[in-house]
Amino acid sequence: MNPVDLELVKLKRQWQKVVSKNEKKPMLICIGEKHETDLFDGFIKSKLSEDEEGDDIFLLHYQEFNGMKSFGQTLLDEWTEFYEMLKKSEENIPQWNFKDPEKTFKTDAYKAFYPLLELKKNFPNIKDSRIYLYIAPLRISDTEELSLWVKEWCKICEMSENKDIKLVWAEHHTHRTLPQISSAYSFRVEVDIHQLMQNTAAHTNRKKNSPDTDFQQQILIASNHLSKERFKEAEHALKTAVKLAKEQKNKQGEISAYFMLTQSYTADKKKDRAEDTYRTIFEEVEPDSPLEVQMYMNYGSHLLGNSKKSKAEKIFEKAAETAQKIGEYAMVIECYRIIGTLNDTVLTKDKMIRYFEKCLDIAKLMDPSVRDQSSLRFVASMLILKYEGNHDKKTILDSEMKAYFGDDWRVSVERPKAG
Numbered sequence: 433m434n435p436v437d438l439e440l441v442k443l444k445r446q447w448q449k450v451v452s453k454n455e456k457k458p459m460l461i462c463i464g465e466k467h468e469t470d471l472f473d474g475f476i477k478s479k480l481s482e483d484e485e486g487d488d489i490f491l492l493h494y495q496e497f498n499g500m501k502s503f504g505q506t507l508l509d510e511w512t513e514f515y516e517m518l519k520k521s522e523e524n525i526p527q528w529n530f531k532d533p534e535k536t537f538k539t540d541a542y543k544a545f546y547p548l549l550e551l552k553k554n555f556p557n558i559k560d561s562r563i564y565l566y567i568a569p570l571r572i573s574d575t576e577e578l579s580l581w582v583k584e585w586c587k588i589c590e591m592s593e594n595k596d597i598k599l600v601w602a603e604h605h606t607h608r609t610l611p612q613i614s615s616a617y618s619f620r621v622e623v624d625i626h627q628l629m630q631n632t633a634a635h636t637n638r639k640k641n642s643p644d645t646d647f648q649q650q651i652l653i654a655s656n657h658l659s660k661e662r663f664k665e666a667e668h669a670l671k672t673a674v675k676l677a678k679e680q681k682n683k684q685g686e687i688s689a690y691f692m693l694t695q696s697y698t699a700d701k702k703k704d705r706a707e708d709t710y711r712t713i714f715e716e717v718e719p720d721s722p723l724e725v726q727m728y729m730n731y732g733s734h735l736l737g738n739s740k741k742s743k744a745e746k747i748f749e750k751a752a753e754t755a756q757k758i759g760e761y762a763m764v765i766e767c768y769r770i771i772g773t774l775n776d777t778v779l780t781k782d783k784m785i786r787y788f789e790k791c792l793d794i795a796k797l798m799d800p801s802v803r804d805q806s807s808l809r810f811v812a813s814m815l816i817l818k819y820e821g822n823h824d825k826k827t828i829l830d831s832e833m834k835a836y837f838g839d840d841w842r843v844s845v846e847r848p849k850a851g
Contacts, residue, residue: 439623443475450619458589459616460598463605468621472602476566487561497569500577504543526554541585548597566600579610586615618801647676647685654692663700687717725755725763745771761798762806765791769807788815813845
């Protein structure tokens with residue numbers, strides 16, 4: 433299975449989980465970096481394949497959004513055209529009749545929703561299917577009107593009490609087009625950078641011998657050598673990749689190549705070289721960036737692997753401080769979770785509780801979609817056990833988690849070692 437297929441499989445599993453847990457939500461919003469939302473777009477397109485299993489129907493639309501009074505009609509016109517073509521080529525096609533509702537709406541979102549509802553009612557073979565309407569306008573004339581159109585769609589869907597027709601949207605996790613939509617569920621897609629680089633190297637259509645392609649190829653070569661424990665060859669390829677990345681001023685690529693070097697040195701039992709390379713990473717990485725936080729966390733894990741618990745804790749603390757400074761709250765929680773877990777002993781139980789409670793404070797600052805993807809459920813489930821006879825704290829924590837995640841919020845954790 434090539435890297436892109438692997439990422440699509442992961443995304444498919446995530447999608448199935450999101451759908452199953454949000455049956456009542458009229459809209460699903462995928463957020464991520466541009467390359468991550470591009471992958472999601474590709475995933476949605478893959479659902480149109482004849483080889484795709486399942487009865488769900490995916491409608492993809494990239495039409496320009498030219499106003500809240502016309503977008504629904506634009507979608508309906510395209511569906512109607514297809515329906516008329518189908519009537520000419522197929523026999524016994526069920527009737528698809530619909531009329532405007534008596535109620536007055538601000539937008540024409542109803543022109544997209546109600547026809548789909550009628551479609552489900554009149555076509556027996558899709559009666560039990562779910563319909564996902566994925567919109568990704570190539571141009572948006574007015575983002576405020578788009579927001580109103582989407583919100584009214586959600587309202588109409590909720591009023592109909594229909595759970596099988598959903599609007600789907602994807603956008604950058606920081607530079608958002610739509611405001612927070614309370615009735616929608618947002619989920620973050622994350623793609624492993626090394627898998628992505630391998631995929632790019634293997635499947636790129638760029639010109640041969642271009643600097644960018646050469647860099648990607650070195651990463652792919654190094655990955656292949658590492659998988660076969662040919663460390664010397666891997667190190668050579670990675671040093672070449674670092675050089676190429678520097679020439680291109682590709683800082684993220686440079687840091688990624690350095691990190692792979694630390695992995696190679698560690699696997700080859702060259703601990704001093706791994707330490708030196710981590711020092712280089714922290715000299716070169718952009719300060720106060722998510723990548724810097726990730727490198728701190730990687731270094732902390734490296735230290736733990738070398739039985740340097742005390743130093744590792746300090747590094748995870750540094751990672752948490754930086755992550756909080758730049759608003760990467762899920763990373764803060766993960767760092768505090770790790771520090772807390774490292775102190776799951778009889779003598780350091782109070783320290784564990786203190787760090788887990790820090791996670792609760794951070795959770796209050798998070799967007800619901802980000803909080804839902806974090807390790808907060810695990811942290812809270814552990815705290816319930818650690819609080820033991822303190823029923824007041826247990827009650828308060830349980831109430832807080834129910835407000836975030838619903839009644840079924842707990843996850844399975846081991847019984848506490850302390851106490």
